[in-house]
Amino acid sequence: MENSKIWDADWEVSEELASQLIYSQFPQLASKRIQRLGHGWDNTVYVVGDEFVFRFPRRKIAVNLLEMEGRILPELADRIAIPYSKPLFFGKETGDYPSPFLGYTYLAGEFPIGLTDDQRLLSVSVLAHFLKSLHVFPLQIAREQGVPHDHRNLTDISSRKEKMLNFLSDLRQHLQEEEYCLIEVYLQHLTLDHVNPKDVFLHGDLHFKNMLVDETGKISGIIDWGDMNIGHPACDLNLVYSFLPPDARSTFFKEYGEVDEETKILARFIAVYIPMLILLQAASDKDEKIVEEAKANIKRALTD
Missing domain, CATH: 3.30.200.20 (Phosphorylase Kinase; domain 1)
Structure with missing residues (x-):
């Protein structure tokens, strides 16, 4: 079976x-x-x-x-x-x-679940410098070690948007009407179908279940590197939207480096996509703590 x-x-x-x-x-x-x-x-x-x-x-x-x-x-x-x-x-x-x-x-720490905005602000510089350093890792070394190239085709917004609409239908029973409408309206108004490719070395799966924080709520470690690949930096930059408060985003990009509008659109898109996947599994597992954090990630990503 x-x-x-x-x-x-x-x-x-x-x-x-x-x-x-x-x-x-x-x-x-x-x-x-x-x-x-x-x-x-x-x-x-x-x-x-x-x-x-x-x-x-x-x-x-x-x-x-x-x-x-x-x-x-x-x-x-x-x-x-x-x-x-x-x-x-x-x-x-x-x-x-x-x-x-x-x-x-072993890295000590907890998943960043239920953090306040003030706690999240502690990690702005840490994340900016981490991703800036990671994204200049030599691509030749990555390729020599078998790191794949954009194996999930993340720049294709159109096909992933279709998947997300199907996910949204599956999630309806687990979402309040306001939560459902927030995602639905966002997807309906997203008109960009594809972004131009960019190649950097990526962690590839950055979200709250692959991050650790210390007792203050500051990022203390990154785990689960199994989705490393070469592809668009927006894949990792989704954290700017799913993890950081909206008023911290400009500070992040000042330290990381400015990016074009397409990159920001794709980063926000992935910041909704990944928590939707986490929410699907957490709902199936009846893990309410993860369900609520995934919802909070989506709401944060869609807040300007």
Whole structure:
């Protein structure tokens, strides 16, 4: 039977299986406790002690992405200042689990859920300098390490808009009328069908579930780099709309560098698209905390 939802797993990794794989391949970790942290679309995540986090692909499509992470993430160490999970343990597939897996340095922090605008303002400069540094990473190195080129065709607004209208129909029962109308009106009035391509190195999946903040609410780390690709900077710049308050956007672009109007339109568009996907899964999982944060991201993105 085929998966009924695009985030459904091809295989699951129980705590027992994770422990078996980690302890057998990395016996130096045998004294450390293993706890399930959660899962996203592509990976199931376990914390090992207080020092490491292991990611196990749960979908076949995620295997090549994880292997790419293992090759490219070490290249970023001297190029970006923001903490990120560095791969240290390279696990191999076994008869019990048909995929490689990776262990990384553990980054302390929480997802940026329910932050105030004042807390979000603490991260304006951090995010601007992080993305400015990331987006000048040499494309030749990225290509040599197998980083794909815009594999999701994000510059095609027209086809993604059609998908979003379908998502909106699926989400209707989970949205208040005001929330539904806000998204519907935005999509109906969006007339740009396509933007001119631009090529920079991208994280590729920046949203609140791939970011960590400290106790003050300031960004303290970026995680889950499996969607790294070469493509339009608007893909990562969606955070300017989904994460930052509207009055912080001009400050961000002064530090990051000014961008053209097409880039801003696409960035806002993706800032609505990604939370809609998160909302679909969270509603299916009955995770009300994530549902409400995804809604808040969309509302923020559509506020000028």
